[in-house]
Amino acid sequence: MILTTHAIVGAAAGRIFTNPFLAFVAGFASHFLADSIPHWDYHLNAFDPDKREKENKVFTREFAADAARFLPDLIIGIIAAIFIFRSGNNLLYSPVSLLAGILGGLLPDMLEMIYLKFHTKFLSGLSDFHNFIHHRTKLTPFKGLTTQVLTIIIVVILSKLTG
DSSP: OOHHHHHHHHHHHHHHOOSHHHHHHHHHHHHHHHHTSOBOOOOOGGGOTTTOOSSOOSSOHHHHHHHHHHHHHHHHHHHHHHHHTEETTEESSOHHHHHHHHHHHHHHHHHHHHHHHHOOGGGHHHHHHHHHHSOSOBOOHHHHHHHHHHHHHHHHHHHHHTO
16 A cells, blocks of 8 residues: 555544554554555565665665655655544644554554665564565556545544544
């Protein structure tokens, strides 16, 4: 899934669980549930094990190109998540819980990027689980984004029905 989807689904968890710790845990778990749905996501070359440079430089041309993909996705996701769960000038729900849910929803991909870039041993188990749970079917961009939009709509409706 793209980061926007994970941010919004994580925010929905933060809307349901008003305790920031529970919102974070639910957001983290929601990441894996969302990744188990067939979807599309963009490829990041700097994190591709087959294309990795021998030296683990952080800032490479590939990383800059990847950042041009994932940073707008990340920013749009966070803004959209906050926008969806606000009314007028005030957040309807605990802003700390919403942010905790967003962070939890995004964190697995951030940790996966760290693992793939630096092969950090202590993250190998999480990476293995992430790869195991990730749906094997890669949809076309149109079908995959449609699936993600539907996922967002369903999750937002369900989160708003809970309270």
